[in-house]
Amino acid sequence: GQNIDQPTEMTATEGAIVQINCTYQTSGFNGLFWYQQHAGEAPTFLSYNVLDGLEEKGRFSSFLSRSKGYSYLLLKELQMKDSASYLCAVRDSNYQLIWGAGTKLIIKP
Amino acid sequence: IAGITQAPTSQILAAGRRMTLRCTQDMRHNAMYWYRQDLGLGLRLIHYSNTAGTTGKGEVPDGYSVSRANTDDFPLTLASAVPSQTSVYFCASSDRASTGELFFGEGSRLTVL
Numbered sequence: 001g002q003n004i005d006q007p008t009e010m011t012a013t014e015g016a017i018v019q020i021n022c023t024y025q026t027s028g029f030n031g032l033f034w035y036q037q038h039a040g041e042a043p044t045f046l047s048y049n050v051l052d053g054l055e056e057k058g059r060f061s062s063f064l065s066r067s068k069g070y071s072y073l074l075l076k077e078l079q080m081k082d083s084a085s086y087l088c089a090v091r092d093s094n095y096q097l098i099w100g101a102g103t104k105l106i107i108k109p
Numbered sequence: 110i111a112g113i114t115q116a117p118t119s120q121i122l123a124a125g126r127r128m129t130l131r132c133t134q135d136m137r138h139n140a141m142y143w144y145r146q147d148l149g150l151g152l153r154l155i156h157y158s159n160t161a162g163t164t165g166k167g168e169v170p171d172g173y174s175v176s177r178a179n180t181d182d183f184p185l186t187l188a189s190a191v192p193s194q195t196s197v198y199f200c201a202s203s204d205r206a207s208t209g210e211l212f213f214g215e216g217s218r219l220t221v222l
Contacts, residue, residue: 099153
């Protein structure tokens with residue numbers, strides 16, 4: 001079966017760096033997405049990786065290793081507004097998105 | 110309208126009643142989706158449409174139906190609501206010609222009693 005694993009919850013300190021991991025087993029691979037979802041709101045797109053390596057976008061970076069079925073989202077210089085759930089999703093060979101359950105990130109002052 | 114709009118935002122519904130959740134987008138995206146999101150679970154695909162006039166079943170289609178008469182609108186209908194359909198429903202759209210990132214509506218919180 002298809003599966004996306006990511007930690008349920010993580011805690012980090014304001015100003016620090018946090019890495020959220022995502023491992024996947026899917027039928028084919030056509031890209032990996034990270035979304036941010038604040039409580040009570042809709043998910044919003046953060047990043048897209050289709051080739052191995054690191055994609056940097058401001059304070060956020062996303063890494064992909066297709067051979068290992070692994071990705072991480074790196075958040076630097078954490079701010080209180082980064083408190084949210086982070087969703088990992090993989091697009092399979094049928095072009096459908098398979099979603100992880102999300103990682104709730106708690107930022108403490 | 111800017112982006113993707115859902116209605117209603119919230120609804121309490123008696124079991125057995127029929128309910129339609131509306132979704133409209135103005136981005137001319139060809140693909141549209143309906144997801145449900147429940148605590149502790151990932152987003153689960155109910156139905157999707159790759160282009161106007163076509164629809165497909167997702168992971169959890171039972172008890173739901175959709176139609177795609179035109180590019181902009183993608184309503185989701187619960188023919189006879191049951192308590193297990195209590196959830197937050199998100200409509201989304203994407204342009205499959207690009208990276209295919211999803212743009213989500215604000216969600217519809219449905220409670221079936």
